[in-house]
Structure formats: C-alpha cells, structure tokens
Amino acid sequence: MPAKASASVRLDNVRLLLGKTRFHFDCEFRSAAITAVVGPSGAGKSTLLNLVSGFERPDSGVVQIGGTDVTRLAPAERPISLVFQDNNLFSHLDLFTNIGLGIHPALRLQPADRMAISQALERVGLAGYERRLPGSLSGGERQRVAFARALVRRRPVLLLDEPFAALDPGLRSSMVELLAALHEETGATVLLVTHDPRDLERLASRVVFIDAGSVLVDAPTAAFLARFDLPPVRAFLGVAPSGEPSP
Numbered sequence: 001m002p003a004k005a006s007a008s009v010r011l012d013n014v015r016l017l018l019g020k021t022r023f024h025f026d027c028e029f030r031s032a033a034i035t036a037v038v039g040p041s042g043a044g045k046s047t048l049l050n051l052v053s054g055f056e057r058p059d060s061g062v063v064q065i066g067g068t069d070v071t072r073l074a075p076a077e078r079p080i081s082l083v084f085q086d087n088n089l090f091s092h093l094d095l096f097t098n099i100g101l102g103i104h105p106a107l108r109l110q111p112a113d114r115m116a117i118s119q120a121l122e123r124v125g126l127a128g129y130e131r132r133l134p135g136s137l138s139g140g141e142r143q144r145v146a147f148a149r150a151l152v153r154r155r156p157v158l159l160l161d162e163p164f165a166a167l168d169p170g171l172r173s174s175m176v177e178l179l180a181a182l183h184e185e186t187g188a189t190v191l192l193v194t195h196d197p198r199d200l201e202r203l204a205s206r207v208v209f210i211d212a213g214s215v216l217v218d219a220p221t222a223a224f225l226a227r228f229d230l231p232p233v234r235a236f237l238g239v240a241p242s243g244e245p246s247p
C-alpha cells in the first residue's frame with residue numbers, strides 16, 4: 001500500500017468568472033485530513049475542485065499544494081489523484097491499462113506496479129477484471145475502477161467529486177468504509193464533494209460549505225453540524241427551523 005504522504009491545499013484569494021457566475025475562494029484544506037465540500041447544487045463545489053486540479057485556471061489569486069504555487073501547472077503536473085462524477089476511463093483500453101496509466105503515462109510498469117493494479121482491483125471488488133473494457137461494466141463498476149486508479153497513483157492529494165453517487169446502498173457503504181481505511185493507511189489530504197450529510201460524520205474531520213461561489217462555513221464537522229442558525233446549512237442537513245429533522 002502507498003507510503004504516507006500528504007500536503008495542504010490552499011486557495012489564496014482565488015477569483016474566477018464562469019459565464020455569469022463569480023467565484024471567490026480564500027481557504028485552506030488541512031494536510032492529511034478528509035474535508036467534506038458541501039453546499040447547494042450549483043454553488044461551486046466542482047469548480048473548487050477544478051481549480052485545485054488545474055482544469056480551471058483562476059483569473060487572479062494563487063493555488064498552492066504543499067506550499068508550492070501550482071497555479072500555472074497542468075493537471076497532470078499536480079500531485080493529485082481524481083475521482084470525478086464522469087470517471088474518465090479510456091473506453092478502448094482494458095481496465096489494467098486504464099489503471100496502469102494512472103501509475104505511469106507511458107505504461108513503463110514494474111512487477112510491483114502490476115501487482116498493485118491487481119490488488120487495487122481486488123480492493124474495490126473487481127478481482128480478475130484486468131482485461132475487461134469499461135463499456136462492459138455498469139456505471140457503479142466503472143466508478144470503482146476510477147477509485148482503483150486513484151489508489152495506485154500514490155499522490156498526496158485525493159480529489160473526490162461525488163464518488164459514491166452511482167453506487168447502490170450496499171456498495172456505497174462498503175466504498176465509504178474502503179475510503180476511510182485507505183485514508184487511515186495513506187494519510188492523504190482528501191477533498192470529498194458529497195450531497196449526503198451521513199458522509200460528514202463517518203468520513204470528514206472538517207466541512208467546507210460553499211454557497212453562491214464562496215465559502216460560507218469552514219469548521220470542524222461537529223461545529224458545522226451545529227450551525228442551525230444558517231438557513232442554507234439547515235436546508236442541506238434537512239433540519240427544520242426548530243432544529244428538529246424535517247418530516
């Protein structure tokens with residue numbers, strides 16, 4: 001399994017205009033922590049992850065990973081692994097190759113790498129699937145392959161954009177446990193976009209709540225879960241103004 005490695009992620013006064021939507025992020029994600037990134041649909045959660053991964057470039061401000069300015073680096077040059085909603089597998093390449101590309105873009109794989117690929121497939125419940133093509137898998141299985149690819153990359157920062165969304169409830173809960181175990185082992189810095197409040201208590205030590213393109217709350221999970229004073233947070237948690245769960 002990957003050695004322990006992590007790095008803080010900082011967005012320093014980052015501004016971006018996409019269409020008519022303005023984003024302004026000034027926040028830091030702690031090294032080696034799982035931070036849940038939550039908020040209403042369209043608030044800017046995926047945009048924040050895109051700024052960290054380099055798929056969006058800020059109009060101004062600086063993105064730092066592990067104290068290094070990565071603002072001008074391409075996604076492949078940043079010390080990150082990604083599991084996004086569309087899992088970005090190459091449809092003409094088998095799963096072994098798709099995962100192997102995550103380790104080495106020219107597929108110069110050592111015997112240990114080949115073993116790591118098979119182990120990662122086993123870990124996500126797809127043992128023996130090395131020669132299958134992505135098109136022969138269900139959406140949930142493809143998402144698990146994307147997860148396996150992120151596992152073998154051994155990057156200090158892991159960006160997860162609703163990685164459990166396509167999974168049925170049983171599989172979802174086993175993948176949540178897998179993420180918790182892997183975080184324990186690797187100590188990676190994890191940014192997890194989720195719509196499910198249950199993920200906060202199970203996985204996240206901190207929560208960043210995005211509303212209308214900027215950070216509304218940045219707090220330890222327990223403190224965030226007590227912010228019934230904020231209507232958008234109440235709506236996210238499904239809690240009535242009285243503090244009782246909504247019917």
Ligand SMILES: Nc1ncnc2c1ncn2[C@@H]1O[C@H](COP(=O)(O)OP(=O)(O)OP(=O)(O)O)[C@@H](O)[C@H]1O
Pocket residue numbers: 018019020021039040041042043044045046047048
């Ligand atoms: N390339 C773009 N051009 C114009 N507008 C964009 C672009 N990308 C995102 N937006 C807009 O920015 C806003 C934030 O989008 P984003 O995908 O970051 O939200 P989100 O919080 O991840 O939402 P969801 O939970 O629904 O996935 C949305 O209103 C979206 O339409």
